[in-house]
Amino acid sequence: MGQYTKEKQSEKKSLYNNEKRNLPIIVFDNVEKKYHNGVKAIKNLSFQIEEGEFVFLMGSSGAGKSTLIKLILLEETPTSGKIYVNAHNVSKIKKTQVQRYRRSIGVFFQDFRLLEKKTVFQNVAFAMEITGASKKEITEKVNITLSLMGLSGKKNDYPGQLSGGEQQRVALARAIVNGPDILIADEPTGNLDPENSAEIMSLLKMINAYGTTVLVATHEQQMAEEMGMRVIMLNHGHDISKEKIEENVTRKEEVTENQEQTTQIDSPDASNEPVQVEVPVSAINFNASSVADDKNQIVTDSETEVDKNA
Numbered sequence: 063m064g065q066y067t068k069e070k071q072s073e074k075k076s077l078y079n080n081e082k083r084n085l086p087i088i089v090f091d092n093v094e095k096k097y098h099n100g101v102k103a104i105k106n107l108s109f110q111i112e113e114g115e116f117v118f119l120m121g122s123s124g125a126g127k128s129t130l131i132k133l134i135l136l137e138e139t140p141t142s143g144k145i146y147v148n149a150h151n152v153s154k155i156k157k158t159q160v161q162r163y164r165r166s167i168g169v170f171f172q173d174f175r176l177l178e179k180k181t182v183f184q185n186v187a188f189a190m191e192i193t194g195a196s197k198k199e200i201t202e203k204v205n206i207t208l209s210l211m212g213l214s215g216k217k218n219d220y221p222g223q224l225s226g227g228e229q230q231r232v233a234l235a236r237a238i239v240n241g242p243d244i245l246i247a248d249e250p251t252g253n254l255d256p257e258n259s260a261e262i263m264s265l266l267k268m269i270n271a272y273g274t275t276v277l278v279a280t281h282e283q284q285m286a287e288e289m290g291m292r293v294i295m296l297n298h299g300h301d302i303s304k305e306k307i308e309e310n311v312t313r314k315e316e317v318t319e320n321q322e323q324t325t326q327i328d329s330p331d332a333s334n335e336p337v338q339v340e341v342p343v344s345a346i347n348f349n350a351s352s353v354a355d356d357k358n359q360i361v362t363d364s365e366t367e368v369d370k371n372a
């Protein structure tokens with residue numbers, strides 16, 4: 063029995079190593095997150111994101127976007143369900159590996175904090191220093207990244223000397239300087255005017271064009287629509303205040319009106335907090351045809367509990 067398990071594990075390892083690039087980079091398999099106060103922020107949520115995709119995570123405030131991101135970053139653990147990132151079942155990542163895992167994901171928040179007493183260059187370099195990179199490598203990569211972000215001329219300035227948009231670009235440079243597989247942006251344009259927002263979005267697009275998978279959480283529907291990218295929409299149901307229910311109903315009507323080609327997957331669980339996922343039909347077709355086999359491999363290779371949910 064023990065031997066059998068060992069064989070299975072080594073088989074799994076080689077499968078992941080050899081075929082990693084064919085697997086979706088992020089998989090949520092029937093995930094639920096209930097906080098200690100009883101709030102179910104994520105419920106029965108399943109989706110997958112392919113390597114190299116650019117995906118918007120949409121939903122009004124409180125819909126569960128930041129919770130979803132925290133689950134990916136291992137800042138929260140799911141109450142049930144499975145999450146795979148880069149072919150790893152994240153619940154199995156050892157404590158000693160967590161930092162390394164997190165470094166494979168660049169993160170960019172609305173309320174980013176730059177170190178006020180460090181220059182632009184030093185702020186970005188700092189993200190590399192903690193990885194133990196050499197001075198030469200740091201200088202090289204920081205300079206390239208700052209130039210990509212249009213900040214070469216600002217590298218000796220301090221954050222206080224920069225505009226809001228420039229500060230945001232420094233934060234973006236810091237998020238990508240280690241060459242992450244995935245870039246996650248949580249409300250990246252929340253504090254910016256339309257012009258700076260558009261600039262950040264085009265930088266995210268460029269980063270994606272270089273091969274990084276990008277996941278952007280936003281409540282700004284218009285922004286996601288303008289970009290024309292795939293949308294995953296989170297929507298809480300009945301547990302929120304009357305006002306918010308009305309707001310959600312309005313939003314939902316807008317979505318249906320504006321996106322004729324959107325398919326809605328209602329939560330199969332009939333309790334009072336459904337989470338609905340809306341994705342373009344094209345994305346569903348894509349996933350269903352070319353990726354179903356890979357997903358099954360992940361599922362069967364992990365634990366049988368998943369089959370129960372399938």
Ligand SMILES: Nc1ncnc2c1ncn2[C@@H]1O[C@H](COP(=O)(O)OP(=O)(O)O)[C@@H](O)[C@H]1O
Nearest residue numbers: 097099101103122123124125126127128129130
């Ligand atoms: N640490 C927490 N403890 C308890 N409830 C939380 C916590 N974080 C978020 N929530 C609740 O979970 C729900 C989803 O929040 P969040 O993920 O921040 O949504 P969003 O980012 O879409 O605004 C909200 O009802 C929020 O109040």
Ligand SMILES: [Mg+2]
Nearest residue numbers: 127128129248
């Ligand atoms: Mg949030």
